[in-house]
Amino acid sequence: MTDSQSNYDVIVVGAGHNGLICASYLARAGRKVLVVEVNSAPGGAAATREFSKGFSVSACAHWLYQLNPKVLKNLALESHGLEFVARDLDTIALAKDGNHIVLSSDSIEGESLTDSDKLAYQRFNQQMLKFSKLLASAFERRAPKLLDRNFTDLATLAKLGFGMKMLGREDMRDFIRLVLINIYDVMEENFDNELLKAAISIDGVLGSHMGPRSPNTVFGYLYRRLGDVYGYKGPAVIKGGMGALGEAIAASAQSSGVELRTDAAVAKINLDVNKVTGVTLVGGEVIDADLVVSNADPKTTFEKLIGFRNIETGVARRVSNIRSRGNAAKLHLALKRLPDFTGLSDAQKGQRLIIAPTMNYIELAFNAAKYGEYSEQPALDISIASLHDDSLVPAGSQVLSAIVQYAPHDLKQGWEVAKEPFKNLVIDCIAQYAPGIKELIVSSELLTPQDLASEFHMTGGHWHHGELSVDQVMMMRPFPGASQYGTSVEGLYLCGAGAHPGGGVMGLAGRNAATEIIKRGDAA
Amino acid sequence: MHGVQRMDVTKKYDAIVIGAGHNGLTNAAYLAKAGLEVLVLEKNSYIGGATVSRELHKDWKYSNCSYVCSLLRPEITRDLELPRHGLQVVPYGGSVTFCQNGDYFGDYPDHERQYREIARHSLRDANAYERYSADVMKQTRLIRPFLMRTPPDPTSLRPRDIKEMLVLGKAFAEMGEEGLADTLRFWTMSIGEYLDEYFETDVLKAHLAGSGIIGTALGVYSPGTAYVLLHHYMGDVDGTVGAWGFARGGMGAVADVLAASFQSFGGEIKNDAEVGKILVKNGKARGVALANGDEYYADTVVSNLDPKRTFLKIMDEKDLPEDIVRKARNFKIRGSSGKLNIALDGLPTFTGIPKNSPLLHTDMHILDSMERMEKAYDDWKAETWSKDPYVDMLIPTQIDPTMAPPGKHMMTVFVQYAPPRIDGAEWTDADRDRFGKNVIDQIAKYSPDFKDLILHCEVRTPREIEDEVGLTEGNIFMGELTFDQLLFNRPFPGYAQYRGPVKGMYMCGSGTHPGGGVMAAPGANAAREILLDLKLRNTVPAGYADD
């Protein structure tokens, strides 16, 4: 074992976007920061993957729709190589007969829609944006403790309380009611069109172990709509795939003085009784630091890197009770050329395409996941990024990426046997809307939640490092007793999606964690 | 004589209560006790609503809706002198779940046998059960003091609301920071996930999870169902929190004594008097019109009906603000349960359990795994009854000698799930019969001689429950018990203090705080608010403090 010569103030474990963002803010505050990353490229789940010769694709998340604008600005990401090739895309809910519905940020279009649905959508949309705004005000700060309060937490609570009051009495009451119920009922309350209801409700369940009828899914929907608060009028596409975002954040971090070591797997976080002393890399190298910030999910952090035996039983129990059952698979298709979709113009094919004809379709797809089976008729969120960025593919070719739900991480029959049939099933599903697509496939791959888990080191393959349900947010995230980034271990902080406010490429967990560490100063 | 009759019809009462359910009767009793002249109007020829015992088979009494008693507030029982009027609640303990493999899980009423029985499946779970019980008791203790209080309006700045919010806040604060987080988790989690945090044994989880879904259109893995479990734990029999009992003579005995108490204060009950409309004039309630056209007048009109029925059926949309109509439409009151009431020629035997087992005196459940429980709910979502239904059976005649001839038995069978509509259409008699047969077949799988003992069977689907009792969609709690419809959200945000949108009009049913079950707290709480508005002496007792 060799001791590293450099003396770091902080070691960040994992160069996911939150880890890098946290590192950047800390470096800007004068800390000497080292980021260690097990993979060869920074970015974590913001990754681009060449899955077939010449064909690259965003390996996990494929849309950018809620990166916090303060982060974008503070880190000057656009001057570090981040380039939007498409912004404010529409969401198109596909119908087999071509009678699609187009959802823009504030209106909906489609032949099957009635005027009353269109009107209702505007009302609904405005109300949801108000609610998302309220959430946003709580998300840029650490989650307040409710009893052991101090000024910071009181200010957050006051802000939340004031925000609630500003909603007006009726909206405030609606907020209290809606935030815990299911998106299914809210859709039924507001709309008639089945396809529309499905298209909206899918945003309440993407990435989760929930169906539209599961209570808490309105919260999931509001969470997704945070992007609108941040000025995204729909999803955006990044040049070079999401990996380019990782690169840009890494470049920004490095320009602030952050040292980044890739291909460096942390074997364990070192402790002196209950105080962090640094990390040991696989291979035995020991790097010292008084602060370690983990971008890894809480289970990985405490179970693997710290070790349950090195924390108290109650904390270990809290950690092992975190629910993080990933259900989203990724399908990647390398295509000879742009496929035909019934009723879609070429320009429309570059928008966000949804396959989910009814809410019951999604719910039925979810039923399977409850019992450890994959959906026979999955719901899909499709992106053909190559329409906006031809650098991803050989000339004239296209690449299609789809988020597929539901594909449970712990599949009863085992993914070794199920992967191929499931992939074919998903392709068949797309082919119902894009006849002829099968003939265009040059190569294909399906990443199951198990693949995502091992590729991106996320327990359960869960995007959010832990279910985004109401019992696991705010002061319950990642678990009671660790909700303000600091943990029971002195000098250990969490900055990943498992921490408040949660996942998605938003960057707030990393930013808030840095703010907390800087605020605590020497006490951190 | 003619003149007398006319006078009767036009007579003005101080208050009219619509519906002689247990809450209506409780409410009426407290109003009458305060000196008001009160009329209770009941559409059926019998009283009690869903708190009823009926002789549908000669010499058998069926508690054909609610069937056991725990939640009935002891403050009310004592204050209205219900024991003097004849109420006896006999506690019973324990429960059992029959397993598909011929085994069973016996939740014995005595602690040590229960411990050993859980330990037979998992020693760890047997130990964890203590922690589970303590944790659920913490939540129970938090909610119990609020059963006999009016929920505050969190959007209001009136001194009373602020004071009540502080009481609520103080109770929550006493949980401590992590305890508070645990409370928020408990209120928002599914019963399945909550139990997953304690136990590894599937049958134990399935056994306990039943309380999280009874009467609820949610599955064991739907968030919010952990609270529903609490609703079954927060009652008590003689101070034993969480205990359940039989009302001697069936649940109708509860309604009978409430009526007797009400009548002892001079109250009047009219049966076969279905209310068609609440009469409103100049924004004030002034009485009711029956379906047959008769009118009765009072400046205070209290509805014991569920919120949907109250605002969408017996009130005129033009008399109501727009928001309440919308809220009533969105109110979740989905039917999810059915009921079989069966006269038996003798005591049935159950596979694996000896005839003398104490477990036969208890709640007997069918469904031994969480997956089967959840799949039963999938059927409900698909608008059909559960093919493999969850069943909670009791044979109260083993304890209560008044309900069937000696040696004969009455079995009450609660069934989850049964949807309010079948494939989008109304239930038909044929549907009902097939539903009933499916349940009987289910029970017969665990009781070989059961079918041969059946003398008579009444099958009730949500349709029958709605038609006879008047519960919209057949929802037994008059509205689902999810957080969006609890406390200050029950029945609707802004209307949780028993007052309707029209002056002089009130709600007192289980659709109001603290919700369903034979608790009588909504009726009593509503009476307190009415008397406050009328500036009369409060006759409603305060809740007992838990120590």
Added chain:
Amino acid sequence: MRPHDETMLLQTPFHARIAKACELNQWDEWKGYTTPHAYTEVEQEYFAIRNSSGVFDLTPMMKYRITGPDAEAFLNRLLTRDIRKVKVGRVAYAVWCDDGGQVMDDGTVFHLGRNDYRLCAYSRMMDWMQWSAMGFDVTIVDETAAVAALAIQGPTSCAILKAMGFEGIESLKPFGIRTFAFDGVILMVSRTGFTGDLGYELWIEPDKAESLWDKLFAAGKNFGIKPIGGAALELARIEAGFLQAGTDFVPAEETVRMGRSRSPFELGLGWLVSFDKPIFNGRRALLEEKKNGSRYRFVYLDVEGNKPAEHSFILKGNKVVGTVTSAAWCPTAKSNIAFAQVEARYGKPGEKLIAEVYYQRELQWSRVLAKCTVIESTVFNPPRRRQTPAADY
């Protein structure tokens, strides 16, 4: 019904003998077992402990066997004391806490061999121990029913064991363990007990329980041996100053009201907390408590007069500052002892407090405001308890 559910309470392997000897037929329940409250007369049984020897069936006590490569590390994280210092063949008293530093239970740890321990406890602990075992390579087995145990306590106990043929037993030190061949099996003897007197605990497989009972009583015939019930033991343990879980504190996970649990410091067991070892459950909270002070203090009170101060309020002037958890008139020490929980700022050794004692004579209740003094140590602590080699009487 199957064996596990045909009776409400189980019987220990000694039951046939106990039932025969239990002339009073007075029984208690102890962790699912029928256990004798008293055999003949509580006072006689108590004096057997102090004057000759009393035998108590402690089979129902929860017994967990902890083995595996990480057994020591596991226990060291579980318990507050440094278990590494307890050598093989030794027994140690210990408490364990939840994360909040609140006592979950107390018990004794038997170090039987390298990474082989037995933990004896009042509460059922399997759930907590399994959660605690995450990350450790240990096996935990509940061996409560697999090990029958008798305590023989009193000044003649060593002589009785010698008479049974256990050679060299007199040289066994307090908290020591030794094994002997007995009736074809191994009998484990530990010099431990709950009476504060010279005494031993005998551990054997259930099949040999009756044989052990018979031979023990045969050997003790001339040494005043007597079976004792729970009531006599209760008196002896109060006199000796031992805490009883469930009586003097509520195991932390069983409390449903905030603030009803207690830390080791608040129970006077701070000496069992070692901060010079790797992390253990409750460490953070106990460090905090050490820094910021405790809420309560556990005190022994010497109460004026002879009325036991059971369930009394403890006053300072007119102010209630605490309550009594256990109290008894101690027949050997001739002293009126109470254990009390008082607010931390009261109860320093020597401090005078008042116990509000209620007692009844022929249906007339009387109230006494008894002066009491906080005493530093227990009133019964005879040299024979520690003396090695042990004396014969």
